Amino acid sequence: MIAGHRLALLCLCLLAPVWAHAMQDCEVNGESVNPNHGGTTAGKTGIMRCKDRDSGQLMHEQELQGGKFMGVVRYYREGKLQRDYSVNERGNQHGRAREFAPGGQVLRDSTYDNGSEMGLARGFHANGQLRRIVFYGPRPGGSVEQAYAEFNESGRLQALRCGDKPLLAQPADDARWCGFSGGASQVELFSGKGVLNGRSSYLAGKRVRHETLGDGGKPDYQDEVSGSTRTERYFNNAGVKRREVRWLLDSQTSRNSFKEREQEFADNGTLTRDRQWSGGKPVSDQTFYLNGQPRSKTEFGGEGDSAWLQTTEYFDTGKVSATGRFSSNNRYGQLPLGTHQRFNEAGKVVTESSYDARGRITREKTWDDEGKPLRDDAVFEDGSRKTYSK
Structure with a gap:
């Protein structure tokens, strides 16, 4: 180790920004260090600061505790904070993590537990409007999305996934949207341009009806659950039904189990084919002329x-x-x-x-x-x- 020698830092791994290959000089408490050479950071406690060699702008800060990288991590771009989070003794993200736009607006705000996102995470549009709120729940070896809501830049709902209970926070009113109070819900979904392009209905967190809309507000797809039956419908551009499929659902998983019936229709709505199954086995297959x-x-x-x-x-x-x-x-x-x-x-x-x-x-x-x-x-x-x- 040579005291005062200017050292370069090459940031690796997925956490590093795309500009991390710039030559950097790092120091802790006024002493030059090389984060890739453990001998220079051994026993040190404090904030390691790394600056761009050419511009002198701050690029990276990371906390050391007794010579081990643990605690706060911050990345900067053109002198502005771009990302901050913390790592635990294993080097995994732990605690709050945020990402920022060049103007300082928060773009993402989440919480980690030993490398896995947990609880609520929020993403934002550049205008500050909430873009996505998601709840991460535990699963073996990490976490999984259990519920989310997505919004366009004007704050209108674009997509929704419900959990088995209300899990989100305002403005995502999943208690009402997901049908946990007052019977089945009625939810409207909008495109990024603010055009109504879908409707959904939930009851106790389960989607019982969903419809997507095409040009002119005509339906182009419907998905409806009633009891143990799920029915899908497909439409042409004029809103005429072209296909309908009925499934018998597994009562334990509510997933598609067996196809029971599939019908096809001409553009004028006339039935042209009708197939039926029982227990996954075909029963009949009928076709029809356009005259019926x-x-x-x-x-x-x-x-x-x-x-x-x-x-x-x-x-x-x-x-x-x-x-x-x-x-x-x-x-x-x-x-x-x-x-x-x-x-x-x-x-x-x-x-x-x-x-x-x-x-x-x-x-x-x-x-x-x-x-x-x-x-x-x-x-x-x-x-x-x-x-x-x-």
Whole structure:
């Protein structure tokens, strides 16, 4: 160690500002020190001050206690306080921590417990308006956000997350917003420009309804919970519903458990597809023409190797055009089973195909539109045919 020698400090780690690579000279109680050389700080107590070598401006202050960095830490930029916090004997942030704008306004104010944020933390817009307030609760190995509220520069609510009880502080009235008093709440959400773009409803901290709005205030998404059912709705730019999905919720976690129903709609609001499940397994799948008549229907049944699906197709008049059953347990795809038929618009059978248990066609019959037999063939494994005879 050489007393009075001018030393450079290269600040490392995530806590260091982007300008920390400037050459700095540091001292404690008037003595030159190198924070990267423990021999120069051994046994010292006081505030280490580091200045930019060229400008002489204060850049960094850090408290020493008996030669160990512990206590207050401050960073400056162009001579103005940018950040201050404290560290414990482990070098972890502990206690209050703040960040500042060049004009001195507080941009963030929070509290740490051995390196993890705990309790309330606040972030602010440059105009001093509250930007975000969040409550951090403990979890193994650190902390987690349990509730928050976000605001635009004019102070209007932009986003909200509720805890299992009121956890925030004014102006975030989460006791009322989150439905902890007086039944379900009604909350409006605004964009950064102050435009209404969403509505939410909470009951005892749980969101029971949420809606986002598109251009012109038309809904573009809705999410609603009623009892053990959650329903999602999606809309086009004109506010017409294009899709609706219903879920059966797990009563313990309130998370999506099984999809029960999914519907799709045309731009004019006409139902075009309707799928249903039970216990996570498909039950039926229906499609529809734009005139409202059925287009196709698939029903599912059986279990394991016996799983099957029955299909029915329709003309746009509502009359059946084809029917057939398939095995749905084959890894190579669906295999036709039993007898499959096709019909004309008068309802007469025009084709009938028979399949064995391995999905191979064994017989095929055809008729004309008047019902007169045209062909009746036995079909063999190699694809060859022979007119059927009894």
